[in-house]
Amino acid sequence: MDPTVVRTFGTQLRKWFRKNGRDLPWRKTRxxxxxxxxxxxxxxxxxxxxxxxxxxxxxxxxxxxxxxxxxxxxxxxxxxxxxxxxxxxxxxxxxxxxxxxxxxxxxxxxxxxxxxxxxxxxxxxxxxxxxxxAYERRAELVDTNVGRVIKRVFAPHADLKTGKGQKQVWAIAKAILPRTGKATWVHNQAIMELGALVCTARVAHCHVCPVRKVCTTYARGSSFAAPGTTR
Ligand code: SF4
Structure with missing residues (x-):
């Protein structure tokens, strides 16, 4: 993966989260x-x-x-x-x-x-x-929201229903982690939040998405976008 793309993705994502992340009780504890x-x-x-x-x-x-x-x-x-x-x-x-x-x-x-x-x-x-x-370790995680964001941004052809596709998105999740555990906390919260609020299963709100500049699905245009994607 292009290190500049990875860096831009992470920086824009964390910046967006600091402004738009929901105030949820489990985000206030370690x-x-x-x-x-x-x-x-x-x-x-x-x-x-x-x-x-x-x-x-x-x-x-x-x-x-x-x-x-x-x-x-x-x-x-x-x-x-x-x-x-x-x-x-x-x-x-x-x-x-x-x-x-x-x-x-x-x-x-x-x-x-x-x-x-x-x-x-x-x-x-x-x-x-x-x-x-809890421990602010550099640990990757993939749930449905994270898998969808990673697929749309980095691996549009990955089939998340297969073991191979899952392996691919987990490897990407690991490869795009920031350098420190503290930044990883924000990064992981942010990518989950982006999947929950912006890049949702039903509609991808690309016009307000902080990572659209580096998103493969967005760059390929609507014919390559996921069903229900709006530009
Ligand atoms: S640009 Fe669109 S498809 Fe890409 S991550 Fe953002 S919302 Fe999802």
Missing amino acids: DPYRILVSELMLQQTQVSRVVPKYAEFLETFPTLHHIARAKPMRVTEAWSGLGYYARARNLHALAKVVTDSGRNVYGVLPPDAEDLRELPGIGAYTAGAVSSF
């Missing part, structure tokens, strides 16, 4: 447990539904230790309204492993994505999110 809870809740559930539930849940279970000590049923009950209860069950199992099993003597979540992935219910995306958003 507590790994709180970050993990937000990430689990945000899988399959809209931000507007997560915000009130997040505060309520943390009031009931302020730390991973509170989760580990609770009966699994109580954690599931506190999760009610969010659906996909396997997430709550996995969180309970994870809390037990981290605080009880002796695998982690400090009783906290590990900072490295590879170590996080060994815990119950933690996939590649969540591992990258906790590592980057």
